[in-house]
Amino acid sequence: MSAYWIAHVTVTDxxxxxxxxxxxxxxxxxxxxxxxxxxxDSAHLEGQDFARHVVIEFPTLDAARACYDSPEYAAARSRRQGACLTQIVIVDGI
Structure with a gap:
């Protein structure tokens, strides 16, 4: 079953x-x-407002978690430290 990585981002750098x-x-x-x-384009309706929204589909929840937990993503993630405000969740599809 697919899983979805949902990120809300406001870029500062x-x-x-x-x-x-x-x-x-x-x-x-x-x-x-x-x-x-x-x-x-997006429409802010409720809650904290972010400038960008990203949805990435993965084949499984395990694949999405493995991506986030991978050393390669940790290295990439270190490049955005101080460059944005971010909220990320991974959700299982239905």
Whole structure:
């Protein structure tokens, strides 16, 4: 069953965040991740407002968790420290 990585992001340092995006893209792909939404228009309805929203589909919940926990993603994630405000959840599909 598919699982979804949902990230809400407000970028504070576009150059550093671009470096993170480039470093993370291959990690997502190696774990079977496929972008369903990445930025674009959005409508804030409730709760904390973020500027960007990202949804990545993975083949399984285990694959999504393995991606997040991988040393490769940890290295990519370190590139976005101080470059954005982020909230990330992984949810199992139905």
């Amino acid at each position: 576009p150059d550093a965040y671009a470096d993170y995006r480039q470093a993370a893209a291959g990690v997502f792909e190696r774990h079977g991740g496929r972008f369903l939404a990445r930025g674009g």
